[in-house]
Amino acid sequence: MKKLSQWPVLCAIVVLAVACGRPQAFTAAEQCIIDRSAEVMYVTVIGADSTVLRTPSADLTPAELASDRLKTLMDKMYSTVTSPQQDGVGIAAPQVGIDKRVIWVQRFDKPGEPFECYLNPHLDSLWGEMTHGPEGCLSVPPMRGLVPRYSAVKVSYIHPETLEPRTETVEGYTAIIFQHECDHLDGTLYIDRADTVFLHASWKETRAQYDYSRPAWWPLKENQTN
Numbered sequence: 001m002k003k004l005s006q007w008p009v010l011c012a013i014v015v016l017a018v019a020c021g022r023p024q025a026f027t028a029a030e031q032c033i034i035d036r037s038a039e040v041m042y043v044t045v046i047g048a049d050s051t052v053l054r055t056p057s058a059d060l061t062p063a064e065l066a067s068d069r070l071k072t073l074m075d076k077m078y079s080t081v082t083s084p085q086q087d088g089v090g091i092a093a094p095q096v097g098i099d100k101r102v103i104w105v106q107r108f109d110k111p112g113e114p115f116e117c118y119l120n121p122h123l124d125s126l127w128g129e130m131t132h133g134p135e136g137c138l139s140v141p142p143m144r145g146l147v148p149r150y151s152a153v154k155v156s157y158i159h160p161e162t163l164e165p166r167t168e169t170v171e172g173y174t175a176i177i178f179q180h181e182c183d184h185l186d187g188t189l190y191i192d193r194a195d196t197v198f199l200h201a202s203w204k205e206t207r208a209q210y211d212y213s214r215p216a217w218w219p220l221k222e223n224q225t226n
Ligand code: NI
Pocket: 136, 137, 138, 139, 180, 184
């Protein structure tokens, strides 16, 4: 009887050990952001949200890559970057509060200029002529800057539908977007690389009609200022 009565305890320990050993898909704070955000997500901004913007992002784990929550995050990031109030050409997950390697890039080098999602992207190499072009960032309102960038990149990533690893060479303006978005995943902002940074004159007029305030339930605390 005594031995038998120990079985429920042993089973509970085994179940707990297995559960703890399983790779978790997203932290509690990340789950909160993905689940509770509206289709157009709150976009983190320098100053109030510098901690999440300045923290290098981790690769998605196999559990995260296989999760429905990742699909929700991808969908909401797409809705955010293409929304009238953001109207961006790319977005990285730290810009919605998630320090994981997920980006959307508008492919100006493809017919129809579609937005495409890249999981665990890494720039393997950068080359070509350096150009100094104007850049802005949804997370650095209301500024613009002149930023030196390479004209070509080789990017490796996981394809969001097949989950297969791929490598691609990209040139021109789209290569600049890849550099800007992958910088976000390393905690780098364009203002770190810019020759000059200046006020974007029409920023206030175009954005005054939208609400950019942080949701009351937002789980991340600010503790860094730049
Ligand atoms: Ni940006």
